[in-house]
Amino acid sequence: SDGPVILGIESTCDETAAAVVRGTTLVSNIVASSMEEHARYGGVIPEIASRAHAEAFVPVVSRALADANMDLSDIDAIAVSAGPGLAGCLAVGVSGAKSLAWAANKPIYGINHVIGHVSVTQLQFGALPENTMALIVSGGHTSLLHIDDIARSIEVVGTTLDDAAGECFDKVARLLGFPYPGGPHIDRHARLGDPTALKVPMGLTQGRAGAEHPYDFSFSGVKTAVARWVEGRRADGKDIPVDDVCASLAQSVASVLSRKAIDACRSRGSDTLIVGGGFSANSQLREHLAEAGREAGVDVRIPEIKLCTDNGAMVAMLGSNLVTAGVAPSSPDFPIDSAMP
Ligand code: KG4
Ligand code: ZN
Numbered sequence: 001s002d003g004p005v006i007l008g009i010e011s012t013c014d015e016t017a018a019a020v021v022r023g024t025t026l027v028s029n030i031v032a033s034s035m036e037e038h039a040r041y042g043g044v045i046p047e048i049a050s051r052a053h054a055e056a057f058v059p060v061v062s063r064a065l066a067d068a069n070m071d072l073s074d075i076d077a078i079a080v081s082a083g084p085g086l087a088g089c090l091a092v093g094v095s096g097a098k099s100l101a102w103a104a105n106k107p108i109y110g111i112n113h114v115i116g117h118v119s120v121t122q123l124q125f126g127a128l129p130e131n132t133m134a135l136i137v138s139g140g141h142t143s144l145l146h147i148d149d150i151a152r153s154i155e156v157v158g159t160t161l162d163d164a165a166g167e168c169f170d171k172v173a174r175l176l177g178f179p180y181p182g183g184p185h186i187d188r189h190a191r192l193g194d195p196t197a198l199k200v201p202m203g204l205t206q207g208r209a210g211a212e213h214p215y216d217f218s219f220s221g222v223k224t225a226v227a228r229w230v231e232g233r234r235a236d237g238k239d240i241p242v243d244d245v246c247a248s249l250a251q252s253v254a255s256v257l258s259r260k261a262i263d264a265c266r267s268r269g270s271d272t273l274i275v276g277g278g279f280s281a282n283s284q285l286r287e288h289l290a291e292a293g294r295e296a297g298v299d300v301r302i303p304e305i306k307l308c309t310d311n312g313a314m315v316a317m318l319g320s321n322l323v324t325a326g327v328a329p330s331s332p333d334f335p336i337d338s339a340m341p
Helices: 034-039 046-067 087-104 113-119 165-175 183-190 220-235 242-268 283-296 311-325
Strands: 005-010 017-021 025-033 075-085 108-112 132-137 142-149 154-157 272-276 299-301
Touching: 005 046, 005 108, 005 311, 017 311, 025 046, 025 075, 025 272, 025 311, 034 046, 034 242, 046 087, 046 220, 075 087, 075 113, 087 108, 108 113, 108 311, 113 132, 113 142, 113 272, 113 299, 113 311, 132 154, 132 242, 142 242, 154 242, 165 220, 165 242, 220 242, 242 272, 242 283, 272 283, 283 299
Parallel strands: 005 075, 075 108, 132 272, 272 299
Antiparallel strands: 005 017, 017 025, 132 142, 142 154
16 A cells, blocks of 8 residues: 555554554564563563563564565655553663664654554554544553544543553452463463352442543452452462352453443444454453444444564554644654553
């Protein structure tokens, strides 16, 4: 297809990734992960992740260019995640990307990683319809976004007030003895269990002060309730019905995510819901969303898993949207922002 050729670079957490996108076509996509190095610590260790980025940066970018049969001179612009994420990790990717832009005299765009998770769906489903809702869920984010114009106008409809959904799964998984990241283990066991076995509170909140944000989430109480129940049984010397614990947790989290996402679509008259982030691999969430979407007449777009987890294609695709919309590049001294809203 036509359109700008963008090199996208991603280093917000434990994936070092680079991709080339032309217009809305994915040309190459390379991901290196330091996940295995973190497994024995039960979570991502920022120092280890930053070192891994420093090692992987040049090989990953070179492979993305080589797979595209390109060198830097063929690129129209570079896009890089400037936040949110781990500061040390962002610093490696952004410094690397700035150096490439400077050396090759190319424009550079520091982009918002979470919006990249929305943008990437265009590679699979085509252009975003007007008035689109997006649910982005991972170990680091749980956001409901309303998109009028991906390059210029995005509204935060709701977010988590504490733990992200994936983080909640990972913490319960750790308690049950599963290795990090535990989300996929919970998913697998949940399919075998009884979702009504435990009373797990819903990750509902009344919304922030003034009730102007009824679409926020809160998962820390969910995690605590499950932890108390499991610890109580252990203290009583009873064994833990792991499948039932997983099924009850998954049911609670998946139903609140899908219910609020569909409610948000209704409130804005959106008939498209985009879903992204690593947690969208979750089978309970997929089932709940498919059913709720069918009932509400909402087209639920969940891309293939490799586009849902952190990657360079999402960054390049958003860069392509920005260039196409005529948005000015970032200045060469643009900051990283680990808490980017
Ligand atoms: O987007 P991602 O790869 O990394 C970030 O957190 O940014 O998402 C990883 C998160 C982890 O919390 C992992 O446990 C969770 O997504 N996850 C799952 C599943 N696959 C990945 N959680 C539940 N069910 C799954 N099938
Ligand atoms: Zn992410």
